[in-house]
Amino acid sequence: MIKNNPFSETDTDRAEIWDMLVAKDIRAYTQADWSMVEDDFLEEEFFAVNADFDTDPGNWNLAFSRFEHYRDSWLEAARASLDTEYAEPLEEAIHTLTTLEQIEIKDGKAIARKQFNGTIQVVGKEPEILKWQTLYYLKQTSSGWKIVGFTGYLPYTA
Numbered sequence: 001m002i003k004n005n006p007f008s009e010t011d012t013d014r015a016e017i018w019d020m021l022v023a024k025d026i027r028a029y030t031q032a033d034w035s036m037v038e039d040d041f042l043e044e045e046f047f048a049v050n051a052d053f054d055t056d057p058g059n060w061n062l063a064f065s066r067f068e069h070y071r072d073s074w075l076e077a078a079r080a081s082l083d084t085e086y087a088e089p090l091e092e093a094i095h096t097l098t099t100l101e102q103i104e105i106k107d108g109k110a111i112a113r114k115q116f117n118g119t120i121q122v123v124g125k126e127p128e129i130l131k132w133q134t135l136y137y138l139k140q141t142s143s144g145w146k147i148v149g150f151t152g153y154l155p156y157t158a
Contacts, residue, residue: 087121
């Protein structure tokens with residue numbers, strides 16, 4: 001099931017962020033089409049941290065100090081998903097296990113907490129388990145909300 005934006009009628013800023021981080025991101029990833037999301041970032045400000053499912057921030061690392069490294073990694077993973085035979089429609093499966101309900105906005109900045117909790121069935125293999133959360137850092141610009149970074153692969157907590 002493709003989820004509807006829970007903020008669409010109540011809050012335009014949160015609705016825009018949800019559309020970018022959920023609807024558009026999932027669609028782009030499942031089609032391995034970077035052009036759909038490339039304008040969602042402030043490249044010159046972007047960096048990302050990998051928590052590697054560890055609760056100790058002392059073990060986290062600066063996974064993507066350059067925007068190009070993130071883009072290339074994203075494309076590699078998205079293309080690999082195109083080569084995987086899933087037993088269910090991938091876009092719907094990712095929507096089903098994705099939640100983005102918490103978005104804090106202050107002074108033109110935002111933190112959005114996106115969670116993944118579930119499995120995706122793969123033909124002839126063990127299911128893929130998605131169980132983590134990502135904190136996205138965003139900035140409001142004259143052309144809308146933009147991603148400036150994130151901390152990803154944080155341990156999932158309900």
